[in-house]
Amino acid sequence: VHCCTSTGCRAANSMGVKKNLETAVKQHGMSDRVQVVGVGCMGFCGNGPLVEIVPQDKLYEQVTPNDSESIINALNGGGIPTAPEGDLKHPFFARQVRIVRETSGKIDPEKIEEYIAAGGYQSLYKVIHDFTPQQVVEEITKSGLRGRGGAGYPTGLKWATVAKMPPGQKYVVCNGDEGDPGAFMDRSVLESDPHRVLEGMAIAAYAVGASEGYIYVRAEYPLAIERLETAIKQAKKYGILGSQIFESNFDFKVSIRIGAGAFVCGEETALIASIEGGRGNPRPRPPYPAQSGLWDCPTLINNVESFANIAAIIREGAEWYASIGTEKSKGTKIFALTGKVKNNGLIEVPMGITLREIVEEMGGGIPGGEVKAVQTGGPSGGCIPASLLDTPVDYESLAKVGSMMGSGGMVVMDKDTSMVEVARFYMEFCRGETCGKCIPCRAGTVQMYQALTKIINGEATELDLVKLEELCDMVKFTSLCGLGQSAPNPVLSTLRYFREEYLALLKQGV
Ligand code: FMN
Structure with missing residues (x-):
């Protein structure tokens, strides 16, 4: 039971x-x-x-x-x-393809023996004994896996960059900061299958030549932290983490770092600063963390879900993985399906599935109502109107319609939702989460929030709307990091598809 x-x-x-x-x-x-x-x-x-x-x-x-x-x-x-x-047998379950979540909900996450019995740590054993580090990088490259933390950067390419850096101290970091409103995929993976993430990190460390790793988890995830702590202890006991893993020359130790709940600390350079004990502020790139990261050493940073794909890719092979998904977006993606939709929860679906299949078939649609928009990508993403529900869910297609894959939040909205209010909600979030280091983001998010409030209060004119659009462009193109660069997206996408809602709120005159 x-x-x-x-x-x-x-x-x-x-x-x-x-x-x-x-x-x-x-x-x-x-x-x-x-x-x-x-x-x-x-x-x-x-x-x-x-x-x-x-x-x-x-x-x-x-x-x-x-x-x-x-x-x-x-x-x-x-x-x-x-x-x-x-x-x-409902499509909510039947249409899923479970790779990352293959043992989620099926094993006791507090018992390493259950993970091992389900085939866990065999991929780590296999790479240490049968693969050179370069072969591991090649396998991940061939699989076509792209980073699940939002930007979709090719994972193999990132691993190759760190592997090519001169030998010496290198680090592997797992990004479990997950601060987007409506997203809880990484929390679930960490809580349900912590060993899968540790195995992915250890394989990565072997591939790039690292001997130390950190998992950065937000303090709001106490159960994930507790289960990770247990998992690390158990893996050490079995000789799977620590020195001479599986009686080889490969050493890898992992520590947990707890974030204090700042969204910006999910940005990789801010996360590094936070692990080092400093204020979680981003810095300009290059140098990229792969070249100079933690304590100026080459550092591989990947998202929780990215690492959780690795063991299956090694076990089943790159070609198998690359056969799932679309030409440029391989494998599966976990989404946190929430909002007005009937079936709420986590789904793992093959890339290329349409939004309609997710929302209407798996999600069961909106009881007694109609879908107005689907928000993907959290505060960095956008609102996709119902007319575009046949858009395939992959990195390129979502970007083309003005949104993004993001980390996996998917909020379904009905006709009672005010899209201007939605834009203001995300802007309020960004205004509160900006680190304040660069002026465009610090002042821009406040000004965009004020402009949206003026519109909602019926006090704005057409000129104010033009100014808001100019402000969006300025913040997008001049901010230091991804937070500011993408903060205008919810405004721009709602203006693109729901402009009439903004216009209806304007007062006459200039
Ligand atoms: N990546 C995450 O994996 N988790 C996060 O919570 C996260 N938050 C971010 C917040 C901001 C404001 C920005 C700009 C980026 C964030 N990222 C987050 C992306 C990371 O900077 C980085 O690209 C990612 O961890 C790389 O891993 P991946 O290649 O496996 O996706």
Whole structure:
């Protein structure tokens, strides 16, 4: 009996459900046949707490502690569970292709033995014994994997750059800062399968010649931190992290660094400054972290989901991975599907699937309503109108329609949503999160916020709208880092597709 113990279900008291399931198993005298396992995220977070009966493939949703007894009683051949039964054949589950999340919700994230039993750490063993570091870089390059942290930079190319730097101290850093509103993919991966991320980091370290690594996780993710700590301890005990891994000459140790909840600290140069103990401010690039990063040493920084793809690529081969997705966007992507859509939660889908398939088939559409827009890419992304729902989800197509893949937030909006309010919401976020180091972003986000408020209050004229557009361009092209460079995107995309909503709020005259 699998019971989700990740943050989403925990918030709805899945720990109470698990405790009562355990008691019921004992009371029914089934302890010799039935085991209650606390597993990671199953993905259907909006309908939690979730309980799955394996191997019967039965899913129960919105389970309360009071339902637990009836679930175990039914297993024992008596009665029907009082919790609603879910449908594992629903497109929400059936259309997923699980690579990163292949064992999420299926194993106990606090037990390394379960990860190993599911094939975990075999890829690390394989590269250490059968691959040269250069062959690992070539394999990742051939797979076509691109960074899942937002920008989609080719992972193999980044690894090659760090590998080519002269031997000496190098670092591998995992970016688990995940600050976008509406995004919780990386939290779920860290909570549900911490060893998968550690394995990816260790393979990367072997490939680029690093012996030390850091995982930067935001303090708002206490369960992810706790499970990572446990995972690191267990891996050390098994000789999988530390010195002479798998009795080879390869050493790799990993430490956790806890962020204090600043969105800008997810930007790679700010993240490096934060790990070094300084203020999390970005700096101009070049030099890129791959050339000069942590303590001026070559540093490989990848996102949680990027690292979590690595073990499967090594196990199944680059060609297999490259056969999934589109010509330029390979593999799968996890999205946090939220907003007005019926089915809320995490989905892992092949690149190239359309927004319509995600929102209408998997998400079940908007009950009794119509989709007005889908926001992707968080505060750096944009709002895509319903007329473009047939857009394939890949890096290039999303950029073409004025949004971006981003890290995986996907918020569905209905016709009651004011798009000007949406633009102001993201601008309020950026205004609060700007580090203040460069003037365009520090002053620009405040001024854009003020301009949007003036429009919403019905006090702006057409001239104010023109000024807002000029301001967007200025901030976009002159800010120091990606935060400012992309902060105008939600305004620009809503102006592009929903201009009439802005115009309707303007007062006459200049
Ligand atoms: N990348 C992440 O992986 N997680 C984040 O939370 C994150 N936040 C960012 C916030 C800002 C303001 C900016 C400009 C960038 C952010 N990035 C984030 C992107 C990182 O700078 C970097 O590109 C990424 O970690 C590289 O990993 P990847 O190649 O695997 O995507």
